[in-house]
Amino acid sequence: MTTATATNDSRAGTPAQADAGRPSALVMPGRAPVAPGWVFPALDRLTGARTARVAAIDTLAPGTVRLRIERPSGYSFTAGQFALLRVATPSGPDLRPLSLAGSPESELLEFATRVGASAFKQTVFGLERGDEVKVSRPMGGLRYDPGRPAVLIAGGTGITPLRSLLLSNAALSSPAPMQLLFSNRHWQWIPFRDELAEQERARENLHITWVQTSPVGTSRGANIHHGRITPELLRSRLEQLPDAVFYVGGSAAMTAEITGILRGLGVARGRIRSARQGRR
Numbered sequence: 001m002t003t004a005t006a007t008n009d010s011r012a013g014t015p016a017q018a019d020a021g022r023p024s025a026l027v028m029p030g031r032a033p034v035a036p037g038w039v040f041p042a043l044d045r046l047t048g049a050r051t052a053r054v055a056a057i058d059t060l061a062p063g064t065v066r067l068r069i070e071r072p073s074g075y076s077f078t079a080g081q082f083a084l085l086r087v088a089t090p091s092g093p094d095l096r097p098l099s100l101a102g103s104p105e106s107e108l109l110e111f112a113t114r115v116g117a118s119a120f121k122q123t124v125f126g127l128e129r130g131d132e133v134k135v136s137r138p139m140g141g142l143r144y145d146p147g148r149p150a151v152l153i154a155g156g157t158g159i160t161p162l163r164s165l166l167l168s169n170a171a172l173s174s175p176a177p178m179q180l181l182f183s184n185r186h187w188q189w190i191p192f193r194d195e196l197a198e199q200e201r202a203r204e205n206l207h208i209t210w211v212q213t214s215p216v217g218t219s220r221g222a223n224i225h226h227g228r229i230t231p232e233l234l235r236s237r238l239e240q241l242p243d244a245v246f247y248v249g250g251s252a253a254m255t256a257e258i259t260g261i262l263r264g265l266g267v268a269r270g271r272i273r274s275a276r277q278g279r280r
Contacts, residue, residue, distance in 0.1 A: 049084065052134070071107055087123045103167035149243055151180075151245070153247070212226055245272075
């Protein structure tokens with residue numbers, strides 16, 4: 001679960017544009033929904049779930065899709081939060097917690113997820129513009145501090161809550177330096193890669209290090225680190241920004257590992273804020 005982040009313009013385009021780059025269907029066995037159907041009316045009341053329509057769905061990278069839905073009236077969230085997204089699968093209603101990946105000021109709500117075999121994933125993969133989904137009230141958060149330097153550390157789709165942070169008005173208006181360490185297996189698999197690169201070019205206080213864990217199909221460049229995120233890499237960021245707050249997005253194993261390294265380097269627990277991912 002993510003418990004907390006293309007172009008800067010997150011509005012949907014025309015129907016033809018919304019379908020551009022749309023993933024083709026996968027035929028894979030689904031799994032049963034998370035609960036029987038009678039549970040969901042009570043869950044709706046508990047979580048403040050509201051109906052919304054799909055505005056667009058497109059491919060971010062091989063195996064990763066972005067879903068944009070119309071923002072319900074009065075829906076407000078802060079960068080780094082997540083919501084429960086519910087869809088109607090062939091086996092019944094199913095839901096997952098997904099990070100709100102877009103700007104808190106955008107007219108659309110954005111999510112990104114890896115393609116998978118579950119009934120939920122297959123249904124999300126097959127959504128079309130105009131289809132209905134349900135979205136809960138926002139939950140969690142990363143407590144972004146715009147007055148402090150920031151080191152953002154993400155793995156794969158763990159970038160989603162951090163992308164929301166980067167696109168927030170609070171971050172866009174902050175002069176504090178920001179560094180992003182973004183780990184992916186292959187260069188071609190990086191979600192939001194072109195958008196993030198453009199953000200780095202446009203913002204003087206943002207620097208990105210692309211971390212590639214696979215030796216196959218790697219790219220070369222001054223800001224590309226080959227291998228894993230190591231204590232030495234984190235120590236160098238701490239030396240550059242000794243007062244930074246560290247924001248971590250990724251799997252439970254990754255966030256635990258990074259947190260352990262940072263604590264070993266003497267970073268106080270209050271300066272480490274994580275958004276863990278789990279089953280989708």
